[in-house]
Amino acid sequence: MSTSLADVVAVACADAWRGDGEIFASGMGVMPMLGARLARATFEPDLLVSDGEAFFVSGDLPIGGTEKLVEGWIPFRQVFDTLWGGRRHVMMGASQIDRFGNTNIANIGPWKQPKAQLLGVRGGPGNTVNNATSFFIPKHQSSVFVEQVDMVSGVGYDRARKLGGFIARRHDLRRVVTNLAVLDFNGPEHRMRLVSVHPGVSAADVQANTGFELHIEGEVPESRGPTAQESEAIERIDPRGLRHRELPS
Amino acid sequence: MASRSKLITETDAVSTIESGMTLGVGGWGSRRKPMSLVRALLRTDVKDLTVVSYGGPDVGLLCAAGKVRRLVYGFVSLDSIALEPHFRSARQAGTIAEPIEYDEGMLQWALYAGSLRLPFLPTRAGLGSGVMDVNPSLRTVRSPYDDAEDLLAVPAIRLDAAFVHMNRSDERGNAQFLGPDIYFDDLFLTACEPGRRFVSAEKIVPTADLLKEGTFHTLKINRSMVDGVIAAPNGAHFTTCEPDYGRDEAFQKAYVDAARDEQSWRAFVDRFLSSDEAGYQNAVTKWHEERKEEKK
Numbered sequence: 001m002s003t004s005l006a007d008v009v010a011v012a013c014a015d016a017w018r019g020d021g022e023i024f025a026s027g028m029g030v031m032p033m034l035g036a037r038l039a040r041a042t043f044e045p046d047l048l049v050s051d052g053e054a055f056f057v058s059g060d061l062p063i064g065g066t067e068k069l070v071e072g073w074i075p076f077r078q079v080f081d082t083l084w085g086g087r088r089h090v091m092m093g094a095s096q097i098d099r100f101g102n103t104n105i106a107n108i109g110p111w112k113q114p115k116a117q118l119l120g121v122r123g124g125p126g127n128t129v130n131n132a133t134s135f136f137i138p139k140h141q142s143s144v145f146v147e148q149v150d151m152v153s154g155v156g157y158d159r160a161r162k163l164g165g166f167i168a169r170r171h172d173l174r175r176v177v178t179n180l181a182v183l184d185f186n187g188p189e190h191r192m193r194l195v196s197v198h199p200g201v202s203a204a205d206v207q208a209n210t211g212f213e214l215h216i217e218g219e220v221p222e223s224r225g226p227t228a229q230e231s232e233a234i235e236r237i238d239p240r241g242l243r244h245r246e247l248p249s
Numbered sequence: 250m251a252s253r254s255k256l257i258t259e260t261d262a263v264s265t266i267e268s269g270m271t272l273g274v275g276g277w278g279s280r281r282k283p284m285s286l287v288r289a290l291l292r293t294d295v296k297d298l299t300v301v302s303y304g305g306p307d308v309g310l311l312c313a314a315g316k317v318r319r320l321v322y323g324f325v326s327l328d329s330i331a332l333e334p335h336f337r338s339a340r341q342a343g344t345i346a347e348p349i350e351y352d353e354g355m356l357q358w359a360l361y362a363g364s365l366r367l368p369f370l371p372t373r374a375g376l377g378s379g380v381m382d383v384n385p386s387l388r389t390v391r392s393p394y395d396d397a398e399d400l401l402a403v404p405a406i407r408l409d410a411a412f413v414h415m416n417r418s419d420e421r422g423n424a425q426f427l428g429p430d431i432y433f434d435d436l437f438l439t440a441c442e443p444g445r446r447f448v449s450a451e452k453i454v455p456t457a458d459l460l461k462e463g464t465f466h467t468l469k470i471n472r473s474m475v476d477g478v479i480a481a482p483n484g485a486h487f488t489t490c491e492p493d494y495g496r497d498e499a500f501q502k503a504y505v506d507a508a509r510d511e512q513s514w515r516a517f518v519d520r521f522l523s524s525d526e527a528g529y530q531n532a533v534t535k536w537h538e539e540r541k542e543e544k545k
Contacts, residue, residue: 054429075430076277080354084374104379106350107340111383117340119331120304120324125352126374152379159377165398167373 003225005179006031006243008198009136010234011226012177014039016091016134022046024056024074024088030242031177032091032136033063034234041233050074060236080126089132089174092124096149099192099212101173101185102156103128103135104149111151124153129160132172138246140178142211157190179247181206182223187215196223254420257477259289259526262447266290266410269318271299273360273406273441275413275434276488278328279305279496281426283414283449285484285526287311292525299347301406303356303432305488306504309335310522313514318346321406323353327501334508352380355403357433362405363440371400410445411437414485415470416493417459418450422475425459425467428491438474446474449481451493483530499540500533 013035017025025040025047027033033052040047041060048056048071056072074082082088094103095118105124109115127133133154137144152159160171176183176192180201187193193215194206203220207213226234234243263286266272272290276282287307297318302308304325311317313335325336339345351359354374362370371390381387381401390402413434418424426434438446448470454461459468484490487497487504507517521532 073429076353076432077357080357084354084372106379111350111379113343114340117332117337119326120322120350121352121378121380122324123353123374125376125378125380126354126372128378129373129376152377152382155377163377163399166396167376 003199004244005198005249006247007226007231007234008223009177009179009247010034010038010243011230012182012223013091013136014042014230016175016177017044017047017089020044020047020089020132022048024048024050024082026050026079026088026090028090028092029136030063030246031138034238034243035091035136037061037063037237038230038233041237042230048072060233062236062240063238063242064240083123083127083131086131086170089134090127091134091136092127094135094137094144094154096144096146097135097137097176098146098149098156100156100158100190101154101192102149102152102159103154104151106151106153108150114150121151121153125155128155128173129163129167129171132174134174135176137176137178140180140206140209142209145210145212147212157185180209183214191215193217194220196221198223199225252421255422255472255475255478256420256453257479259285259449259479259481262286262477262479263289263293263295265445266293266295268295269297270409271301271407273408273411273437274300274302274307275411275432275437276305276307276485277303277430277432278324278326279488279501280328281414281428281432281485281490282307282488283412283447283484284486284488285481286412286414286447286449286479288522288526288529290316291522301356301360301408303353304333304336306333306501309333312336312339312345313508315344319349320345320347321349321351321356321359323351323356327505329496329498330501330505334505338508350380350383351375352378355380355401357436358403359406360433360436360440362403363407364436367405369402369404371402373400375401375403406440408437408441410447411441412447412449413437414481414490415448415450416490417452417454417462418448418478419454419456419459420478421456422448422470422472422478423456423459423468424448424450424470424475424478425463426469427463427467427493428489431469435469435474438470444476447477447479448475449479449484451482451484451490453478453480481526486530486533497533500536503536
């Protein structure tokens, strides 16, 4: 049986939190949430994950599940405290992202009178200068991977470097997971680098769907599929298969 | 001596609001919003407001009614429906004269500084982001200590009026949240000048009953923070008010659908928002009954 795209992506999301230890693994949306819970259920057992409302939950809470084993309280004020204190790694969405990881969830077109008003900057500015941040982008295309974002809701490496000091030293954009590939910012001067391509996707495919030049080193490996233990955990955490709705194979 | 009751109606509360004031609205997105107070405000001719909010349908409705001149926000969202349609239209049409877009945490800091009567509070949140580009009046401040770090000085916000919705309150304004999160409701009250700090509540209870449904940890709002108390059963509708009720998702969807064009929005306003709060609640009940009938 071949591995579904959704499962490859789930594992790629989970791997974002590898090595993080006892911090708050915060996933915004189905796939990042699945990733955080999958990491905790398998290779990163000390992570704290929330129900997306106000509680830290223990055990394998299925996505959308209500039978919670509460292990702590994390209302928004404590979320802010935790992230400003650096004890959190969040994976969020981005409507636009550039080569240095500047991201935009706020608006498309000029901020003063946008063509499309989206959410607003939300917690993006604070997240990206305070705690580790990764991104999940369900549709990898040139209109999302752009030369320049219309509004910087999340701070990229070029801007962080200019700020200098604490922020430049601690700035930590970890990885970008898409429907085509896994990317990080370990190219020259923290430019976006292609880490792995999902099964059936070539490096050229990824570049063709990216609006700027990616850093690509030699043969790009294929993204890994889930281990047997991970497959079991994915089924426990997403028994209704919501991940397949987000990423059909 | 008998204690002073602060019980008033939504109409009394909004009659104190004047055009040009700065209004803070509690809750978060489409969660525990003081909607009955917002609906009452829609019925006044107040305009040119500065609205400060972790925005949801409160912001959407005030924008749709053309009452917002300045908006201080980090986001405006309906949670289960990501984008608020009226806020979107207003931004895209450029009808909010002065949008002030902050990081979510900056908004907390602005209200906290206002509460503590400080001119600003420092943070890293916002530095390097578009928030600095679109708010050129923001300043940084250098740490006076050895690190000499430059930090964003978030300016204090003081409010002329504040609306929050709680699960329980006594007549004097000792108010209680029973849900998972107080959000920043206490800060909206403490950042507000005394006089127009309004708390609506699902149920008004005797002071002696305040600890019957929740522990003392839920009593974060005391009467020194409150000027007027409004009995507002279902007052947060259609947003959540856990544990009393969840979000009315079907109605929220109808609200979003109605915002599609001017004609359907006019019909929504006529049906739900053109009479008083009792009229609104009756219209919602009737709407649900009709839906049930249709499903049969």
